Amino acid sequence: MTTVVKIGGARAVDPDGALADVAELVASGEQVVVVHGGSTAVDETLEALGEEPEYVETPSGVVGRFTDERTMEVFEMVLPGKLNTDLTAGLLNEGVDAVGLSGVDGKLLAGPRKSAVRVQEDGKKKIRRGDHSGTIKQVNADLLETLLAGGYTPVATVPMAGKDGDREARSASDSASGDDEEPRAKWLPVNADADRAAAAIAGALGADLVVLTDVSGVYADPDDASTRIDEVATPEDWSDLEDAAEGFMTKKVMAAEEALEGGAASVAVATANADAPVTSALDGDATTIL
Amino acid sequence: MTTVVKIGGARAVDPDGALADVAELVASGEQVVVVHGGSTAVDETLEALGEEPEYVETPSGVVGRFTDERTMEVFEMVLPGKLNTDLTAGLLNEGVDAVGLSGVDGKLLAGPRKSAVRVQEDGKKKIRRGDHSGTIKQVNADLLETLLAGGYTPVATVPMAGKDGDREARSASDSASGDDEEPRAKWLPVNADADRAAAAIAGALGADLVVLTDVSGVYADPDDASTRIDEVATPEDWSDLEDAAEGFMTKKVMAAEEALEGGAASVAVATANADAPVTSALDGDATTIL
Amino acid sequence: MTTCTECGADVALHDDAEAGEIVDCTTCGAELEVIDVSPPVLEKAPELEEDWGE
């Protein structure tokens, strides 16, 4: 069985417990794929470069990053650049033959680019163009399986490979898609959510997905540790889960749903701050969704 | 036969002719590994972050980058981050299943870290500590062969994986090697020259190495296009080559020597600014070293 | 004053209308994107899946 471990973005640089635990799993013969994000670090680097991170609100109230061309450059620098390289080195030090990948590598994470986004701004609905984001529709499972079969442990991150059909791109200033004389669709690195990337990978591999975060699962009452939802198996459980999930946990629950619909065996949402966070999550110390 | 193509760093972002030519080779069944650098882009990003790139001179007059901890971070951001991701996307657009790698991935390029360097400063010889550089001693050819056998085209760059024995590191401020309570040697990303990385890879694969640059080869008289050294096969040819190589070409010739000593089949130094720069270099429009 | 691309009815833009803004046709209810303001050009606003990145 394969396990996909999503580790938190902000602390992606020093997730010692998770890395040691991944090493134990790999040493015992498990196949593991590590996935990480790092949105906070992108914002920090944007600010160090004198740029302002931009977030927009959609009409239904979801807040997300607006990824212009410069932000995409910084995104590449921070995620497949600094964070992925450091995380891969961290796994080497645990004895794991880790190989870093972004969603661009071999089109690991592929789908259409969305260059336009509907936003809510000053009480107006608007179309913002020039966004570099996309929707993952396909996972190159063959690339992961090739590496796993060779004894390597993939460490994957976003961006994804976005196919720029240019249907939505109208503005002349949106030059990121390259040569104007070349009308065919082009691939370019675009933003995607790392939880959903992990979900897509777990789905494609039929894997168990462990989403490590800073809480031990989803709680009916966040202030009462005894109210963790331990297992989600029935439609009623799902409805309880969706009622209980708040804030950033909402997105994790949606990612869990995508993973299971895509073919994942199970999804466990658990804390990264445990001794052996992956194995204990797999052993049930988590909100486990089936 | 495998071909290793080293493309220039500064223009790594838009090396259209070379990428299209690599795609032709791959389509015709050749196995190709692309290697790139990007030192200029590292300096640009350092400056955008308000940092000053630092170069030091060794007692024998070689000028090289001093890579402190912050510079190494930027190095990771620019090389495996921005440049490698963009180059990989560029090859996807040529129909190549490109997979980006740094020397850290699966310890593709491994060797001892050198944290200290002898420098010549204000007429004094000094030892500078805290450098993040290393010497490539081993190439993980298995990782490249695994990807090539799977139909993927590796796109490799530096940093390398440097093993930090800490023998030379004495200063307490040199904290890059991590936990002080952990005495065992650790791997960390360190700087290495991309030409020598390409040479090491070509050696390990017994490949033909094509080093693309902005001139068509090595000239006995740089001002006379008729004086290109076309083939270097004998010790006399080598001596002529070493006499003719000047400036940055000196380092390319040293890399060529390392490639051949390591097992490369041939090395061709040629211009990137030709229609099909790789195939024409392989066909002899180059300084070819055997 | 310009016309709805969907039903042909007149559509009046606010004075502070800007390119990119979505206005609703009061006659047929279609969502129209303001492509330009002077002279006003409207187009059917694209349906876009809600999504988010990292």
Added chain:
Amino acid sequence: MTTCTECGADVALHDDAEAGEIVDCTTCGAELEVIDVSPPVLEKAPELEEDWGE
């Protein structure tokens, strides 16, 4: 004034000597690294391969 770690001879440091600087022992010719200046501490300077990065 301090002593050469290789031959024990006296070695005098310049007034502007700084940590990291390499001084030659005038007696045995050894290359000595200045580890500290006050009080002066010397150590045999490491041999380092000449190398360069990107």
